[in-house]
Amino acid sequence: MKISTIWASLALLAAFIFGVFQVSIAHLNPACSKIPMTPGCTHKASQVTPSVPLCPLPFNEWSIAARAVPGNSPRPGGSIPPWFNRALALRGQQVASEFRVPWYISMFFGILVELNMPDVRNPLMFNKKQTTGADNAKRDMATLMQGVVWTRDYFHSMPIEGNSSFIDSIQNVHAIHTDVARRANAKFAKEGCIVPRHEYANQTTNDVMWDAFESDLKNSNIPASQRVPSPTNWPTCPTPTDCGACKACKKCEPCKGGGGKCKTKCTECAGCKACKQKAAAGCEDQVKSYNCGACMCDAKKGNCGECKSCTSAQKCLNFVPPMFNQQSMLFVVYLFTAYPVLFGKDLAISACEADLWAFNHLFAAVGYGLGIDDKYNALLQPDIKSARIYYKKMHEEIVIPSLFQFNKQSRLMMDNVFKGLSSLTRDLLSPTFLLHRFVHNFLNQPAPRLKALMTKKERDLDSTLDSYLPQFMNSANYRSVANGALHGFLATTTNTLFKGNCKDDKISSKKCFV
Structure with a gap:
């Protein structure tokens, strides 16, 4: 898998196309965290303490049980978990800031995967905030900016409600999910369905591209064990x-x-x-x-x-999964947390194990604030080795199998994601180009039918990325340039889309939403 070529393209686009070169100072000092890697959780109830919670369910049980429980759990005691380690979370923020570009790309491709999961896709379709490419561009930028707040509102002191953009952001995202779930549940109780077919039956999708995608997957080397229906799609x-x-x-x-x-x-x-x-x-x-x-x-x-x-x-399933259930909420944060841990080298993330552990802890805490209970919070793991084992099972037994179960709803939603990003990058990151990179790099599979649909311009960009960008992005100095370029791109784009409602962390945490 060679994902570095995917995410690096955005940095170059921001830098060369929009002319927003800036210098970003590296945050990692020392180069590797010196914070002791204490257990993140325990499997023994007798060892549970306020700072060491009980670990989540074993994967085989979690894969079904987590869909049965509401995932937007209220947090009357605050959005910060009792097991929160401020020093570790601060280091996690610094790691995310150092490798901001690949982390953003993990978020982007995470959106694509999530939109093929009915528990995530259906509430989003019901909410009608992603019905066009333009709408999708705005919503995805808003989501991205909340991620900026989570990683940039540094925990130099303990976050306190009323004086923390991190907490404000988490609580506002939580409130949005609560509102959507309330309205969706009301419609489901009345009609038995929140996204009836007639609402999208007449909409068209890019079937030439999606048929090529499905053909490339079908003819790939992905083993049969990873093609069975995913529990997330049952x-x-x-x-x-x-x-x-x-x-x-x-x-x-x-x-x-x-x-x-x-x-x-x-x-x-x-x-x-x-x-x-x-x-x-x-x-x-x-x-x-x-x-x-x-x-x-x-x-x-x-x-x-x-x-x-x-x-x-x-x-x-012998139950109807609740809106924003524990599993769907976990996948909101899993993909951009687990993939840097699983595929660090391929993402050109050179963080040491201690830094990845800090990064993981930060987003386990984000998950808690969003309503994921410890029992279902798969980001809570005893150590980084255990995290990799659990994440690998999720990737191979849920994520990849789900890609073999596409329907029209998934195509519609993903078309809008691609259209939105394509418009933001002035059509240089086209849908076909992005989907080809996803299959070729993310799944490490050939994608001949998708590649055959690419224009000469897209193939030239594809070749350039393969040969040049891994060298560009593996340098700490170039990472600094790329981070600065991306910062400028985000500032320019969000100012256009949100008219000043995303200009700093404090304002973003309260107003940078759709």
């Missing part, structure tokens, strides 16, 4: 068929080989299509009906009509 099972409802059927349809007569129990109902009215609402992410009562047959067409059990034909 739909909700429909309401189980009432086995006493066959008596309500007006017509029984006979199976092959014999007639059928409606009886009082589902297990005795020969082919009766019972209880369709009890099926779950027709949302994109719900199983439409059980096979029970619809003439189940085995592989040899035997036992036709013998509905012995009411089971779904695909894996599904």
